[in-house]
Each structure stands twice: as structure tokens, then as C-alpha cells.
Amino acid sequence: MSAMFEKIAVLGLGLIGSSICHGVKAQGLAKVVVGHAKSAETRKVALEIGLVSEVFENPADAVKGADLVILCAPVGACAALAAATGKYLREGAIFTDVGSVKGAIVRDCAPHLPLNVHFIPGHPIAGTEQSGPRSGFAELFHHRWCILTPVAGTDLAAIEKLTKFWEALGSNVDVMTADHHDLVLAITSHLPHLIAYNTVATAADLETVTDSEVIKYSASGFRDFTRIAASDPTMWRDVFLNNKEAVLEMLGRFTEELAVLQRAVRWGDGETLFNLFTRAREVRRGIIAAGQDTAAPNFGRDKS
Amino acid sequence: MSAMFEKIAVLGLGLIGSSICHGVKAQGLAKVVVGHAKSAETRKVALEIGLVSEVFENPADAVKGADLVILCAPVGACAALAAATGKYLREGAIFTDVGSVKGAIVRDCAPHLPLNVHFIPGHPIAGTEQSGPRSGFAELFHHRWCILTPVAGTDLAAIEKLTKFWEALGSNVDVMTADHHDLVLAITSHLPHLIAYNTVATAADLETVTDSEVIKYSASGFRDFTRIAASDPTMWRDVFLNNKEAVLEMLGRFTEELAVLQRAVRWGDGETLFNLFTRAREVRRGIIAAGQDTAAPNFGRDKS
Numbered sequence: 001m002s003a004m005f006e007k008i009a010v011l012g013l014g015l016i017g018s019s020i021c022h023g024v025k026a027q028g029l030a031k032v033v034v035g036h037a038k039s040a041e042t043r044k045v046a047l048e049i050g051l052v053s054e055v056f057e058n059p060a061d062a063v064k065g066a067d068l069v070i071l072c073a074p075v076g077a078c079a080a081l082a083a084a085t086g087k088y089l090r091e092g093a094i095f096t097d098v099g100s101v102k103g104a105i106v107r108d109c110a111p112h113l114p115l116n117v118h119f120i121p122g123h124p125i126a127g128t129e130q131s132g133p134r135s136g137f138a139e140l141f142h143h144r145w146c147i148l149t150p151v152a153g154t155d156l157a158a159i160e161k162l163t164k165f166w167e168a169l170g171s172n173v174d175v176m177t178a179d180h181h182d183l184v185l186a187i188t189s190h191l192p193h194l195i196a197y198n199t200v201a202t203a204a205d206l207e208t209v210t211d212s213e214v215i216k217y218s219a220s221g222f223r224d225f226t227r228i229a230a231s232d233p234t235m236w237r238d239v240f241l242n243n244k245e246a247v248l249e250m251l252g253r254f255t256e257e258l259a260v261l262q263r264a265v266r267w268g269d270g271e272t273l274f275n276l277f278t279r280a281r282e283v284r285r286g287i288i289a290a291g292q293d294t295a296a297p298n299f300g301r302d303k304s
Numbered sequence: 305m306s307a308m309f310e311k312i313a314v315l316g317l318g319l320i321g322s323s324i325c326h327g328v329k330a331q332g333l334a335k336v337v338v339g340h341a342k343s344a345e346t347r348k349v350a351l352e353i354g355l356v357s358e359v360f361e362n363p364a365d366a367v368k369g370a371d372l373v374i375l376c377a378p379v380g381a382c383a384a385l386a387a388a389t390g391k392y393l394r395e396g397a398i399f400t401d402v403g404s405v406k407g408a409i410v411r412d413c414a415p416h417l418p419l420n421v422h423f424i425p426g427h428p429i430a431g432t433e434q435s436g437p438r439s440g441f442a443e444l445f446h447h448r449w450c451i452l453t454p455v456a457g458t459d460l461a462a463i464e465k466l467t468k469f470w471e472a473l474g475s476n477v478d479v480m481t482a483d484h485h486d487l488v489l490a491i492t493s494h495l496p497h498l499i500a501y502n503t504v505a506t507a508a509d510l511e512t513v514t515d516s517e518v519i520k521y522s523a524s525g526f527r528d529f530t531r532i533a534a535s536d537p538t539m540w541r542d543v544f545l546n547n548k549e550a551v552l553e554m555l556g557r558f559t560e561e562l563a564v565l566q567r568a569v570r571w572g573d574g575e576t577l578f579n580l581f582t583r584a585r586e587v588r589r590g591i592i593a594a595g596q597d598t599a600a601p602n603f604g605r606d607k608s
Contacts, residue, residue: 100524125524128601129588135601144523174520184513187506189524195499196525198565200584202491202558209488215590216478219448220404220429220493221500223597224528230588233581240569240577251566254506255559261502262555265544273544277537280504284433284534286519293527297432297439299603 004165005030009066011059011081013037013046014232015127016098017072018136021051023169026138036062037133038077045133060088068165071097071109076238079108086112094158096122100185100235102149102178104242110151118158120150121178123185124171129230142170143291149178186246190239191254194247196228197236308469309334313370315363315385317341317350318536319431320402321376322440325355327473330442340366341437342381349437364392372469375401375413380542383412390416398462400426404489404539406453406482408546414455422462424454425482427489428475433534446474447595453482490550494543495558498551500532501540 008030010017017035024030035052036059037043043055056062063069063085071078078097089095095117099105102121113119126144128135146166150159163173176184203214203222214222240247264272288295312334314321321339328334339356340363341347347359360366367373367389375382382401393399399421403409406425417423430448432439450470454463467477480488507518507526518526544551568576592599 125521127524130601145520147521184517184521185524187510187513188518188521188526191506192503192525192529194565194569195503195529195562197581197584198558198562199496199499200587201565201580202495202554202561204583204587205557205561206491209491211587211590213488214492215587215594215596216449217429217451217488217492218591218594218596220431220489221496221532222492223591224532225496225499226584226588226591227597227603228525228528229581229584231581233578233585236581237574237578241572241574244569244572247569248566250506251562251569253509254502255562257506257509258499258502258555258559261498261505262552265498265548265551265555268545268548270541270545274537274541276505277501277533277535277540279508280501280530280533281537283504283508283515283519284530286515287522287527287530290519290522292519292522293531294605296605297434299531299605301598301600301603301605 003028003031004161004168005068007032007034007066008068008070009034009036009062010052010070010072011036011062011085012072012077013042013051013055013133014072015131015135016124017070018046018051018133019138019140020070020072020136020169022136022138023141027168029165029168030068034062034066042133049134051133051136059084063088065090067093069093069095071099074235074238075099075101075104075242078105079112082109082112086114089114089117091116092118094118094120094162096120096162098122098124100189100239101242102181106149106151106178118155120148120154120159120162122149122162122166123147123181124166126171127231129227131232131235139170141166144171146171146173147181148173148175149181150175182243182246186243186250190243190247191250193228193231193236194240194251195254196225199225200229307332307335308465308472309372311336311338311370312372312374313338313340313366314356314374314376315340315366315389316376316381317346317355317359317437318376319435319439320428321374322350322355322437323442323444324374324376324440324473326440326442327445331472333469333472334372338366338370346437353438355437355440363388367392369394371397373397373399375403378536378539378542379403379405379408379546382409383416386413386416390418393418393421395420396422398422398424398466400424400466402426402428404493404543405546406485410453410455410482422459424452424458424463424466426453426466426470427451427485428470430475431535433531435536435539443474445470448475450475450477451485452477452479453485454479486547486550490547490554494547494551495554497532497535497540498544498555499558500529503529504533
């Protein structure tokens with residue numbers, strides 16, 4: 001494929017940023033890819049493993065002349081990056097991000113961006129529990145969805161171009177409002193992470209069961225939760241601080257449902273338990289049929 | 305290895321029962337392995353794929369002459385199997401099970417068993433989300449733990465023999481009381497399953513987010529929960545009906561911790577969130593160091 005962009009600036013070189021760099025290089029989507037990272041160590045690694053051709057401490061230096069700028073920082077750091085780079089952006093550039101929350105990104109970034117730049121918030125629904133510049137890989141976005149949340153009036157050609165960019169990285173692309181995105185992700189991502197963190201914390205705080213017992217016997221279910229709970233704490237703190245309303249709504253529903261299950265356990269109501277467990281199984285089948293998870297038992301991890 | 309047992313009777317030929325059959329054959333642990341299954345279809349499959357040399361509709365026919373009998377049925381079906389087979393057991397036989405709950409098994413099975421039989425409840429901490437006679441494989445128990453919960457006074461030679469049996473299948477073996485087992489498993493297994501089922505049910509019941517959206521965007525966390533929630537509904541109903549006290553205790557603690565997290569979200573208390581998330585990450589490291597999960601990102605399932 002011929003290069004879609006002259007120069008891509010990736011601001012933040014963690015799991016998502018470094019995966020984009022790998023994917024862009026693998027597909028030849030840009031003539032030049034430059035980066036910015038706050039940490040000197042990350043900047044060093046980024047050059048060492050060839051993520052970018054140049055890396056800058058000051059994000060303003062990275063965005064100059066770029067026709068695509070991608071914010072790949074924790075949600076809470078995005079407004080400062082928009083503020084620091086806004087006046088240096090090239091006319092007609094596409095300015096996007098990969099944050100797990102979209103309403104707050106629009107609210108916090110838009111005021112800093114000039115009107116001659118196409119601001120199209122985005123969110124690739126992909127990731128692993130790992131973080132840092134060495135954790136990325138080009139295939140991270142394959143068969144995953146990327147959601148774009150442009151505001152009304154955004155240039156259609158720019159949306160089309162960013163769509164093609166994500167498709168070239170292997171993703172499917174959906175467009176929706178920022179509000180709907182935040183509601184959908186609150187249930188598919190934010191609630192599961194909060195619940196996973198909470199389950200791990202509950203286990204770690206027991207007096208009657210030792211930490212070493214929890215670890216030894218974790219293959220019985222608990223270990224799945226710990227993978228999610230190993231995700232980057234800064235990123236996740238920012239998600240919960242910036243999608244409060246939707247997360248609280250989902251938490252309320254979760255707690256309500258849990259009260260029903262708890263009552264069924266207390267009263268020995270096997271029928272309620274069995275029916276709910278049977279229904280949950282169907283959702284799993286849907287996810288496998290949609291190609292969003294492996295059908296292999298235990299995610300295929302026990303092949304040894 | 306020379307055969308440790310003359311004849312092993314496996315009562316119930318689902319995931320665990322069929323995995324034991326495969327492991328016993330692979331290691332040559334018995335001269336003869338026979339089975340019992342309630343369903344005619346399962347009995348047919350068991351012979352077809354060579355799990356056992358003979359299979360019986362009546363469990364009493366299976367246990368005759370066996371020096372090791374292993375109950376591999378849902379917890380709620382174990383008492384009836386003990387009642388049906390007790391008087392046909394060979395003198396000096398070891399009678400064990402694989403149930404996820406131990407207190408109720410001891411309470412319900414022991415009264416049916418003759419005193420000249422060694423009753424040693426057991427629980428291999430291993431499994432997948434799949435079920436049925438075709439789901440088993442010999443390696444299921446490799447590097448996993450198996451917990452035995454013999455009552456005081458149980459013949460030490462019999463415990464030693466059953467320990468060696470599980471070790472030959474690839475497991476490590478621990479011995480503890482049934483009560484402590486039920487508490488440990490309530491946090492490492494029963495609570496995570498209940499929470500996973502509840503999360504899936506919460507998502508399925510939303511009016512504002514469609515089922516197809518939940519499925520499409522599940523790679524952001526939710527899909528991990530659906531694997532656990534795809535486990536056998538009968539087995540799990542029986543677990544919750546038979547480990548009520550410990551599950552309610554863990555649920556109470558979980559809800560308490562969740563209230564703290566929910567409050568932190570509501571009040572924008574980033575420090576509480578960050579600290580808890582950071583602590584959870586450590587537990588994951590412990591599990592990987594103990595060989596109880598893979599260190600590969602996303603459990604290694606995204607290698608494509």
C-alpha cells in the first residue's frame with residue numbers, strides 16, 4: 001500500500017502507541033513516524049527498537065508538519081497534550097486519540113484545537129494486560145473493532161481517511177456518538193475491570209485464607225480475574241475518573257443483579273441459579289461466533 | 305509405571321472423569337478402567353472413544369471389584385451415587401471424588417459407605433469451561449493442585465496411595481480439612497464464577513446497549529468473564545447450593561470492598577483507585593511466578 005500519510009506523530013509510546021508504530025511500519029502507512037514520550041527511558045527504548053525515526057521530549061516538536069497526530073496517553077494526560085500541541089498543528093491535519101473514554105476527551109481536548117484541524121476521537125477496542133514501549137505488536141488490532149466518535153459537522157473525507165487507516169491496521173471500524181461509546185464501554189470494559197480489581201482486592205485482604213493459597217489454587221477461576229487486574233493502574237484510574245456517570249450506572253445494575261443471586265444462594269433457589277447460568281453460556285457462544293475470542297478451552301493457554 | 309490399581313471405576317464421564325480416564329491410560333495406572341454415566345449418549349461416546357473398557361448404566365455394576373472408585377458427578381448427585389454403590393464396594397477400596405465442595409460431600413456420602421472402605425474426599429483444582437465426555441484430556445491436571453480432605457483417623461497408607469495416584473496424573477497434592485477447603489475455594493473459585501455469571505447477566509439485561517454491541521466490543525475485558533460463565537450450569541448450581549456459608553461470607557466481603565471502590569469513583573478519589581489497582585498487579589505476578597498461569601499477553605490467545 002502506498003503511504004496514506006506524510007508524517008504520523010504518535011504521542012505516548014505505551015502498549016497502544018507502540019503497536020500503532022509497528023502496524024504502520026508493517027503496512028507502510030506513513031513516510032515518517034515520529035513520537036513523543038514523557039519518560040526518557042521510553043524515548044530511549046523507542047529509538048533502540050525502531051518504533052519511530054525521531055522521538056521528542058516536547059510534544060510540540062513531534063506534531064510539526066504531521067498530517068496525522070495520535071494521542072496514545074492515559075485519558076487524564078490528553079488535555080495537556082492537546083494544549084501543548086494545538087497551535088503547532090499543521091492545517092488540515094487529523095488529530096485523533098485512542099482513549100477508553102470519549103466524552104471527557106472531547107470536552108477536554110477540543111477547546112485547545114484550531115478549527116482548521118480535523119479532530120476525530122477514536123478508541124481501538126484492543127489491548128493486553130501489559131504496558132510500556134516493548135509490549136506493542138502489529139497484530140494487536142487484527143479482527144478487533146475501532147470506534148470513532150466524531151462530532152456532528154466533522155469533515156467526511158477526514159473520517160473516511162481515518163477509517164481506512166484503522167482498517168489498514170487490521171481493524172473493523174464503527175462510528176457512534178461519544179456518549180453512546182462511553183455507555184457501551186462502561187459495560188464491556190470498565191465494569192469488568194473494576195470488578196476484577198475488586199475481586200483481587202477481596203482475596204488479598206482475607207485473614208482466613210493465605211495469599212499463597214489464593215495463588216496456588218487460582219486455576220479454579222481467580223487467575224482469569226488477575227490478568228485483567230494487571231492492567232496499567234494509571235490508565236485505569238483515569239478511565240474511572242472520566243466515565244463516572246456511566247460506570248456508576250453499570251455498578252448500580254451489577255449490584256442489583258448480585259443481590260438477586262445472593263438471595264438465591266442464601267435460600268437454596270437452584271432454579272434461579274441454573275437458569276441464569278444457562279443464559280450466560282449463550283453470550284459466550286455469541287462472542288466466539290463473532291470471532292472475538294478463541295473457542296479453545298482455557299483460551300488455549302494449557303496446551304503444554 | 306506398573307499399574308497402581310487393579311480396577312478403577314469412574315462414576316461420571318464429563319470433563320474431569322474423562323480427563324482422569326485419559327491420564328490413567330497414558331500413565332498405565334490401572335489394569336482395567338470401567339465407567340458409569342447416567343446418559344446413554346455419554347455411555348456410547350465413552351466406549352466409542354475408548355475412555356473405559358466397560359460402561360454401566362447402574363453404578364453398582366461399575367464399582368464391583370474396583371480398588372479405586374472416583375465420583376466425578378456434580379456435587380448434588382454424589383450422595384445418590386454413594387447410596388447406590390456403598391454395599392457393593394470391595395473391602396479395602398479407596399472411595400474418592402472430585403467435587404468442588406468438600407464439607408457437603410463428607411456429610412452426604414459418608415453415611416452410605418461401609419467402614420472397611422477408605423473414604424478420602426478430593427478435589428483437583430483444574431478444569432476448562434467445556435463439559436462432556438469428549439472434553440477431557442490427559443494433561444488437564446499437569447502442574448495443578450489436587451486437595452485431599454480425609455477425616456481424622458483415615459488410613460495413612462490409603463492417603464499415601466491416592467496422593468501418588470494424583471501425582472502420577474501430573475498434580476501436586478495438598479491435604480487440609482474439608483472446612484478450610486470450602487473457604488479457600490469460595491474465594492479462588494466460587495466467588496469468581498458467581499461474579500462472572502452476574503457480570504454477563506448484567507450486560508445481557510441492558511436496554512441502552514444491545515447484545516450485539518456487547519459481543520462486538522467484548523475484547524475490552526468482558527470476554528474473559530464469559531469464558532468462566534460458560535462452565536456447566538448444573539455443576540455450578542450444585543456448588544452454590546452446597547457451599548452456602550462460605551460463599552455468602554466472601555460475597556459480603558466483596559460487596560463491602562466494592563462499596564469503597566464505588567465511592568472512590570463517585571468522589572473522584574484517584575489515589576484510592578490507583579493504590580488498589582497497583583496492589584492487584586502484584587497478585588498477578590505471584591500467580592505467574594507460581595506457574596499457575598501463562599505470562600503471555602492475553603493468555604497467549606492472540607497469537608494470530
